[in-house]
Amino acid sequence: MAAVTEAPPPLAPAAPESRPPRPRRRLTPYWLLLPGMLWLIVFFALPMIYQASTSVQTGSLEQGYKVTWHFATYWDALSQYWPQFVRSVLYAASATVLCLLLGYPLAYLIAFRAGRWRNLIMILVIAPFFTSFLIRTLAWKTILADGGPVVHTLNTLHVLDLTNWLGWTAGDRVLATPLAVVCGLTYNFLPFMILPLYTSLERIDPRLHEAAGDLYARPFTTFRKVTFPLSMPGVVSGTLLTFIPAAGDYVNADLLGSTDTRMVGNVIQTQFLTVLDYPTAAALSFILMAAILVMVTVYIRRSGTEDLV
Amino acid sequence: MDTRSRVLGTSVNWLKRHLVVIAGLLTLGYLLLPNAVVTVFSFNKPTGRFNYAWHQFSADAWTDPCGVAGMCGSLATSLQIAVWATIGATVLGTMIAFALVRYRFRARAAVNSLIFLPMAMPEVVMAASLLTLFLNLGARLGFWTILIAHIMFCLSFVVVAVKARVMSMDPRLEEAARDLYASPAQTFLRVTLPIAAPGIAAGALLSFALSFDDFIITNFNAGSTVTFPMFVWGSAQRGTPVQINVIGTAMFVVAVLLVLTSMVITNRRTRRKA
Numbered sequence: 052m053a054a055v056t057e058a059p060p061p062l063a064p065a066a067p068e069s070r071p072p073r074p075r076r077r078l079t080p081y082w083l084l085l086p087g088m089l090w091l092i093v094f095f096a097l098p099m100i101y102q103a104s105t106s107v108q109t110g111s112l113e114q115g116y117k118v119t120w121h122f123a124t125y126w127d128a129l130s131q132y133w134p135q136f137v138r139s140v141l142y143a144a145s146a147t148v149l150c151l152l153l154g155y156p157l158a159y160l161i162a163f164r165a166g167r168w169r170n171l172i173m174i175l176v177i178a179p180f181f182t183s184f185l186i187r188t189l190a191w192k193t194i195l196a197d198g199g200p201v202v203h204t205l206n207t208l209h210v211l212d213l214t215n216w217l218g219w220t221a222g223d224r225v226l227a228t229p230l231a232v233v234c235g236l237t238y239n240f241l242p243f244m245i246l247p248l249y250t251s252l253e254r255i256d257p258r259l260h261e262a263a264g265d266l267y268a269r270p271f272t273t274f275r276k277v278t279f280p281l282s283m284p285g286v287v288s289g290t291l292l293t294f295i296p297a298a299g300d301y302v303n304a305d306l307l308g309s310t311d312t313r314m315v316g317n318v319i320q321t322q323f324l325t326v327l328d329y330p331t332a333a334a335l336s337f338i339l340m341a342a343i344l345v346m347v348t349v350y351i352r353r354s355g356t357e358d359l360v
Numbered sequence: 361m362d363t364r365s366r367v368l369g370t371s372v373n374w375l376k377r378h379l380v381v382i383a384g385l386l387t388l389g390y391l392l393l394p395n396a397v398v399t400v401f402s403f404n405k406p407t408g409r410f411n412y413a414w415h416q417f418s419a420d421a422w423t424d425p426c427g428v429a430g431m432c433g434s435l436a437t438s439l440q441i442a443v444w445a446t447i448g449a450t451v452l453g454t455m456i457a458f459a460l461v462r463y464r465f466r467a468r469a470a471v472n473s474l475i476f477l478p479m480a481m482p483e484v485v486m487a488a489s490l491l492t493l494f495l496n497l498g499a500r501l502g503f504w505t506i507l508i509a510h511i512m513f514c515l516s517f518v519v520v521a522v523k524a525r526v527m528s529m530d531p532r533l534e535e536a537a538r539d540l541y542a543s544p545a546q547t548f549l550r551v552t553l554p555i556a557a558p559g560i561a562a563g564a565l566l567s568f569a570l571s572f573d574d575f576i577i578t579n580f581n582a583g584s585t586v587t588f589p590m591f592v593w594g595s596a597q598r599g600t601p602v603q604i605n606v607i608g609t610a611m612f613v614v615a616v617l618l619v620l621t622s623m624v625i626t627n628r629r630t631r632r633k634a
Binding site: 079080081083084086087088090091092094095096097098099101102105153154156157158159160161164170172174175176177178179180181182183184185186187188189190191192193194196238241242291295296298299300301302306315316319320323324329332333336337339340343347 | 478509
């Protein structure tokens with residue numbers, strides 16, 4: 052066996068053409084990358100450049116647009132639509148915090164306490180994905196309907212008084228209020244929080260818990276000093292996976308909200324598809340992208356997990 | 361009075377001990393509640409155009425699932441796009457993943473960030489920029505523009521899934537195959553590909569689900585073509601037929617059954633091997 056690996060098979064030197072020459076082999080990775088990278092450059096990077104150019108154009112749909120380096124569009128868009136920007140960040144941030152609070156116990160349950168039920172719970176977490184998310188979001192309209200059991204219960208428990216006071220709901224209804232939109236966002240992006248949390252929790256050696264217990268740590272102390280710090284990679288990637296899409300979403304705000312709950316996504320969608328004001332729409336989507344990039348970078352720096360991305 | 365407080369004490373202790381389990385199960389309930397509602401309302405007989413309030417039990421929608429104009433057509437369009445997008449993204453993504461794991465080359469960092477960016481970008485930004493490109497090129501929006509967009513955003517997910525699998529694979533297995541005089545093609549087909557298969561399958565499944573369910577990017581780039589999510593969106597404005605809930609329920613049931621069968625099969629295989 053050793054002889055085989057050391058000496059080349061006898062035929063090989065006699066027919067050098069049958070072997071790929073060295074330079075070509077060095078090109079192999081580039082041939083493998085070429086089609087996919089071309090696809091991403093033409094249909095992802097190039098559109099971004101087109102959009103950047105559109106955002107500094109002026110003109111009208113009838114007479115055509117020209118690049119005039121009209122940066123004022125950015126200022127106009129920002130001064131006109133800042134409430135929608137603020138709302139997007141607030142809603143997405145609330146949904147992310149709620150996802151973390153709701154998702155952590157479930158991820159913990161699957162990782163450490165589920166036993167033989169683990170696979171079943173995992174299936175039940177993933178399976179709703181297969182029902183179209185629009186159908187599931189529409190179902191929330193039924194659940195939160197005016198005078199329905201949920202609203203009735205919240206009313207009886209005087210929860211609605213509190214949320215009305217906070218400005219999350221208005222009167223006797225939940226639908227078409229910020230609470231409904233945040234509820235929808237939380238629901239839709241919850242699996243994106245649970246799965247990374249589960250992955251990082253599952254990697255933790257359960258003996259660390261026993262060790263903490265042996266050193267007289269109470270269960271909560273064990274959680275605070277051992278489990279939670281070790282699950283930080285999952286927390287960071289989970290919050291990013293929840294926050295970014297939630298900030299750009301317009302489906303929940305449209306289906307469960309009202310005109311008072313419009314987010315940036317809604318504005319971009321209307322400007323692009325209904326008003327046909329392309330420069331403003333392009334400027335808005337660039338501002339959204341920049342805002343998210345800045346927030347994400349600061350967050351990653353702060354949480355000290357730069358090697359994550 | 362003593363027994364009462366003792367009972368209270370033990371139940372508080374019980375609650376404390378099982379707090380995580382209770383909270384986790386409540387979250388699970390939150391996740392499954394809409395699916396339960398979709399299932400229940402697939403048996404409704406609504407009075408108006410909208411299927412938001414319970415009226416009367418009826419299995420009409422289940423016996424006539426395609427009874428709504430345009431719905432099954434949109435379902436067929438979605439399936440077609442999802443199949444082609446899955447094939448395209450899986451082939452291109454697998455090639456990129458192999459290049460990234462198996463070779464050292466200069467552009468690696470650039471390639472990695474170009475792969476990462478589409479996953480970190482809000483969908484509406486990608487959707488709008490792609491529409492700008494198509495408008496500038498004067499492309500006709502429809503089946504092809506949707507397919508192009510879907511391959512674009514599924515690609516990164518395939519790369520990540522395949523990369524994870526190929527990275528954990530022992531390179532000595534391929535060396536062994538070569539030592540046994542396997543040609544490069546044989547090595548790839550009989551050793552590398554079977555080992556990478558679960559990663560490729562995961563990437564393909566993810567692509568299919570993402571493409572089939574995508575609404576935001578499709579809405580921008582579809583022109584007059586109607587996919588299933590777009591049909592559902594339109595019905596939220598015009599009136600939701602009960603059949604939408606039938607399709608939603610069927611998708612859920614089929615998905616759970618598929619996963620359960622695959623689990624039973626892998627269980628049997630591992631047991632047979634052991």
